Amino acid sequence: MKEQFTISIYTENLIGILHRVTTIFTRRHINIESITASESEVKDIHRYTLVVSSTEDQIKKIVKQIEKQVDVFKAFYHKNDGIVYQEMALYKMPTKLLSQTKEVEYIVRKHHARLLAVEPDFTIIEKTGFKEETQELFEQLKPHGILEFVRSGRISISKPMKEFQEYFTEVEEASRL
């Protein structure tokens, strides 16, 4: 059965690894629903977070293929109930809309969104939350006229307590065998 999985991958900070990792998915016709990449808590080690839908059996195999890459330290997968995760969305709207009616301001407050920038021509609204939440805000603002909309990839932290630092040490030791 297909489900949503979040895959976290720790890699060296080198050119080309993201490409190696993503081709593992494309080759198996698995669509990457979202992706974020940034430096991790360990210096010089990068962390990718990918969201994909597939079967657990397939994901297990994929995670092994990812870890098989020379410059990858560790890859984990989680179901949604095993992680705490968030996404962020930005909405650009004409400033005059906000000054003309109270409606937009009301929606923004109700969704606990915030104003990030107010310029004479446009205003940027920011909301962090689950995809359903940022989507709902989008649906409600849309009739009033959204100029631009963008949503980030998911970022996630797993619930288990083992820290990556421990894995990192394990992998480093094993590499010396």
Added chain:
Amino acid sequence: MKIVATKSQKTKISMSGAAALVNCLIREGVETLFGYPGGAIMPVYDALFDQKEKIKHIMTRHEQGATHAAQGFARVSGKVGVCLATSGPGATNLITGLADAQLDSTPLVCITGQVPGKMIGSDAFQETDIVSISMAVTKWNIQVTKAKDIPAAVAKAFYIARSGKPGPVLVDITKDAQFEKAEFENYETCDQIRSYVPNPKLNEEALDQAAALINSARKPLILFGHGVLLSNAKKEFEDFVEKTGIPAAWTIMGLSALPTSHPLNVGMLGMHGNYAPNILTNECDVLIAVGMRFDDRVTGDVSRYAKQAKVIHLEIDPAEINKNVEADVPVLGNCKESLKALLDKVNENQHDQWLARFNELNAQEDEKVIKDELNPRADEPMSMGEVIKHISHISRGNAIIVTDVGQHQMVAQRYYEYANWKSNVTSGGLGTMGFALPAAIGAKFAAPHRQVIAVIGDGGFQMTIQELGVIFETKVDVKILLLNNEYLGMVRQWQDMFFEKRYSSVDMVNPDFQMIAKGYGIESEKVTEREKLEDSIHSFLSHEGSCLLEVMVGKENNIFPMIPTGASVSEIRLE
């Protein structure tokens, strides 16, 4: 060259990136490399000119030939095969060989030239993004744009290529980095990469579980693959087989890890394998897979593969565990070490009754297939099997057999009686036609004192026929056995069996191979009648230097047994 003493008193030598590269190769123990020059790799060729005494460059006639030659070299020597190519078309011509080496876990380091760094991304003359292109067919690759980074990249490349599950690596070096002068310290080889675990640690518990299963098994079967050869587990494997008394069957990549005549060697697995090991895969109680990866050509339909058996999988690559066949006991590790550890834990045993089942089924295969294939009636055309029988007999099973892809490949592997370790070189995973001629050249450079026989079909010969030029130039002694059926035989067989004999584009309109050989200064003989076959093989094998023997074999002979694609191994057909 300018020698500079630094504060740390380490010797620093100033030289070009290209010269540094060649020095690194020498430090890695490379004595022979295969390649083809061009604009973007010229500084390296220039640097090679200075080191002619230490490093021999074999110029193949096509870069694909260079990769296969390097593969043949690597497979026989156990060392890393090295290739050189220029940018653009030179680099893309390496792709087939890289893919082949990737699937057959062959250690290769390919070095390609690239356009100068400042031109990258401008669609410059002969610029291709070879790093992206080769990503899917390499174990690792990198682009180097600074001379000073060359030694570290090369050291890493060699380490990755040969460690763990070996594979091909590509290092792309921009032309300006080859020219650039930099100061180099003593070359340091790489023996560790912090994110890379090539040799998983043995797990005692798994070994105990495996041993317990093996000791209690009543109908165990060993399947052995390339891992046995790659890990140099000759003695460990033989000891294991002999102590446990378990019948052992091979994948074509594992062939020659155990002598063909060994009483416990029960033959070849898979599509054109032997009847007994295929049938009994679905009857055994414990399946011990040693350094093999359950390729679909071995398993047939996996959903009906060895379902009754407990599976023990000795494997170095964690990604192979449960990939195709679920393992009850995965034994991660280099199989030389796993076998050694297991040997102490398993009981001495014999499985006479179970072995008798193999003999019974073997007798059926012999009756239905082998006897006729090896001894056709006088009025029948020559068969590939009888040719291989004579080759095997006359060379006493001592040759290195390098096969191309097709019917002749299956026949050579079924009927050549391999007496020695590491004597089979073939393209197993990718099934690359055109592999054999260059691979045989590479194999001979790796083992000059052994006899190397390339067995090739009329189709595959023409895919890399230009490599006869290497034989012509270097006088390398490769015996070429051309089994000519005037068809793309294996494809014709499928059309015969599964496409109602609609022979679409499989008829070969062949040139006069004798004349072609002559053009390259290679002696040849063509045999069309059985009376002359044995004598011709005698003189072929005892000829001094390379020669070609073309044998005209039955046009429409099919290779049996066969497991049709999608069928279960136990549905193997004898006719």
